[in-house]
Amino acid sequence: MLKVPDHQVAGHQAGDGKLGPLIDDSGHFYKPLQNDGRGSHELAFYTSFSTDTRIPDHIRKFFPVFYGTRHLEASDGSGLYPHLALEDTVSSRINPSVLDAKIGSRTWYPQAAEDYIIKCLKKDRETTSLELGFRVSGLRVYGNKETGFWKPDKKCVLNFSIEDTRLALRKFVSSNPSTDSDIKPDCSFASAVYGGPAGILAQLLKLKSWFEEQTIFHFYSCSVLMVYEKESILQGRNSGAEIKLVDFAHVIEGKGVIDHNFLGGLCSLIKLISDIVTSSA
Amino acid sequence: MLKVPDHQVAGHQAGDGKLGPLIDDSGHFYKPLQNDGRGSHELAFYTSFSTDTRIPDHIRKFFPVFYGTRHLEASDGSGLYPHLALEDTVSSRINPSVLDAKIGSRTWYPQAAEDYIIKCLKKDRETTSLELGFRVSGLRVYGNKETGFWKPDKKCVLNFSIEDTRLALRKFVSSNPSTDSDIKPDCSFASAVYGGPAGILAQLLKLKSWFEEQTIFHFYSCSVLMVYEKESILQGRNSGAEIKLVDFAHVIEGKGVIDHNFLGGLCSLIKLISDIVTSSA
Numbered sequence: 001m002l003k004v005p006d007h008q009v010a011g012h013q014a015g016d017g018k019l020g021p022l023i024d025d026s027g028h029f030y031k032p033l034q035n036d037g038r039g040s041h042e043l044a045f046y047t048s049f050s051t052d053t054r055i056p057d058h059i060r061k062f063f064p065v066f067y068g069t070r071h072l073e074a075s076d077g078s079g080l081y082p083h084l085a086l087e088d089t090v091s092s093r094i095n096p097s098v099l100d101a102k103i104g105s106r107t108w109y110p111q112a113a114e115d116y117i118i119k120c121l122k123k124d125r126e127t128t129s130l131e132l133g134f135r136v137s138g139l140r141v142y143g144n145k146e147t148g149f150w151k152p153d154k155k156c157v158l159n160f161s162i163e164d165t166r167l168a169l170r171k172f173v174s175s176n177p178s179t180d181s182d183i184k185p186d187c188s189f190a191s192a193v194y195g196g197p198a199g200i201l202a203q204l205l206k207l208k209s210w211f212e213e214q215t216i217f218h219f220y221s222c223s224v225l226m227v228y229e230k231e232s233i234l235q236g237r238n239s240g241a242e243i244k245l246v247d248f249a250h251v252i253e254g255k256g257v258i259d260h261n262f263l264g265g266l267c268s269l270i271k272l273i274s275d276i277v278t279s280s281a
Numbered sequence: 282m283l284k285v286p287d288h289q290v291a292g293h294q295a296g297d298g299k300l301g302p303l304i305d306d307s308g309h310f311y312k313p314l315q316n317d318g319r320g321s322h323e324l325a326f327y328t329s330f331s332t333d334t335r336i337p338d339h340i341r342k343f344f345p346v347f348y349g350t351r352h353l354e355a356s357d358g359s360g361l362y363p364h365l366a367l368e369d370t371v372s373s374r375i376n377p378s379v380l381d382a383k384i385g386s387r388t389w390y391p392q393a394a395e396d397y398i399i400k401c402l403k404k405d406r407e408t409t410s411l412e413l414g415f416r417v418s419g420l421r422v423y424g425n426k427e428t429g430f431w432k433p434d435k436k437c438v439l440n441f442s443i444e445d446t447r448l449a450l451r452k453f454v455s456s457n458p459s460t461d462s463d464i465k466p467d468c469s470f471a472s473a474v475y476g477g478p479a480g481i482l483a484q485l486l487k488l489k490s491w492f493e494e495q496t497i498f499h500f501y502s503c504s505v506l507m508v509y510e511k512e513s514i515l516q517g518r519n520s521g522a523e524i525k526l527v528d529f530a531h532v533i534e535g536k537g538v539i540d541h542n543f544l545g546g547l548c549s550l551i552k553l554i555s556d557i558v559t560s561s562a
Binding site for chain 2: 105106110125130131132133162166212213215255256257258260261263264265267268270271
């Protein structure tokens, strides 16, 4: 039984006759292949990555498992359409809090078409990408049964300043993620989610070590998804904090050079999260 | 007694009636203050940096010591002109080999004037800056008494491809830094210059650790200068390998964000040098 995922925080969304991702009960996430070249590009990445023996297991787990392509009834009602079948790391969770950070101060690659470069450069300058090395593309933070999720709308998120971004990273791990700017986020889940040997910071540092060495791929316009389950923490269990890289429509070959653009942005994200962990300890 | 330094590998050069840096016998390097705002900008940086107590000593030594400003007879014969008085870390050496690497895939800062941004972006795309995260701005490598220095001309260096850059970093530590492309650089000084606990790689890694944390300054269009003395190695003494950051006309405030642009490029340089050390071990 296919349905539209309700946890999505960024990217094309299905519903209202639009083409977007679908999920099923077996833990799969189906992403329609965009037909402007991006789809085939992303498929080529998943095919290449999933069989590349140079990727260590402790890094591979930061990427969704790829199950090939499936022809499914598209969400826009246009009939059978090719989809990437991927591991769904979010929908299987209970009230997952999710943050999508698009990494890199530059979302375009040197060989891209000129009009694409101009479009990306404009957006990189209008958002925090250029100054901060990444931008938040979306987030939703679970409050409780009454309040449900705090989910700022897309336009609001795209207008985030550096200070808004810092605040969003604090709200993401707070019990009071209100839109009310008078309420200071308490960061009460910072140590459970960001900190500790299995926390998000530790995972990001592992990813960083790999990016200091790997020269196989350059990841443009790729996001780090951060997920955890608040109720799991409140019940004294593991936070389920996990990072996943997503969106590979603009991955190019590294040709022996490290992905300094992704690495720089990743280090900036790490610094901001590290500051939160330190100040909440 | 002021004279024109002969070790300079990049930047404005004095001589032929042009305004450029001067040196004296007391180990000072005098850099004329550029009068388009860059000069006062660089002066402001040195003034601020030299009194900033947040800079640890093991990082401060990577920057030239600043001795204030001096009014000196300009090299272009135009009379008295203000100069920055800096530590000269090169001229006091015997036949120093020098490499200047301008760090960062982006040499422009977000607040710069639009025409300046366009000019920089063009040059970043034409050189290796964009793809590699840095570009070699100049180098000279000492051969021996007969051959003197191998110093590719400025135009040739600006046209370096990524492969040329990799090769230049190998030639920089080779006993046969010939322009003849058939001769493979032997990298015989790689371990003495790049490697070891006091080598250039170790120094770059210390600098990297600081850049992962520091949010005080963002260094645009700034270079890492690498220097060593070949004859010192051949005589069984220390290589004198040293890095110095130079050119601070485009340093801006960090405002709580790390310099991900510099850090990414620095990591790319580190990877290339690390590859040379590993393959020469």
